[in-house]
Amino acid sequence: MAVLTNAERIKRWARFMRENNESIPVSKDQLRAVYDAVDDFVETIQTPYNQAIPQPARGLLSSRQKARILMDVIEERFVRLP
């Protein structure tokens, strides 16, 4: 899947600012740059992430399922409050 379009990045960036409830010590532009960088980073890890998934799941799960599992692990490790 290709990187997000500019409009999609803007949408996500705007939503983050709207929903965030933690202190933000950076400017809007700096936050937007994070979204650009993270989207570009995700593009670079698609292949190694897929390689990290053991067979037969690697060959049988859909891209969406693999993405949801990654999101789930990240959320449990870094986002969900104890």
Add this chain to the structure above:
Amino acid sequence: MASGNTLCVFTATAGVPPSSNYATLDTRNSQPVLEFDAATDESIVFEGILPSNYSGGGITCVLQWAGDTATTGDVMWTTEFERRATDMDSDSFATVVAGAAASCNGTSGIPTYTSIAHTDGAQIDSLAVGEGFRFRVTRDANHASDTMAGDAVLIAVLLKET
């Protein structure tokens, strides 16, 4: 005597949302605030009557606001008046007056006071004593100088004679 006189005070709960792109009413520590988005221009309208102690010196609008979550960055506020002398079914606000870039406090939740001065006459839509008016506050979120991430929360507005 006239300069500095308080003309009107509006708190967040007095805000009337426009039909679209309106600041949303919320609470912060049980205190009503109006939240202005960081990515889309949003507005709120207040309604009043120009009191008899106005002496024609112009009106300074003092916005009491804070960063919702931000501890750095600037907000671009604009204000405009509409004299209630035309058909209520159409908006007829006078030309917008833009404030300078206003920096949020380094601690989220501590208010900043930002003043925007309107000269008498056209900038207050030629409003006269005893006349009804609407007063619109907008965050110009897509302005290049509006750099504060997250919502700007408007707490209250003071209109005083300049």
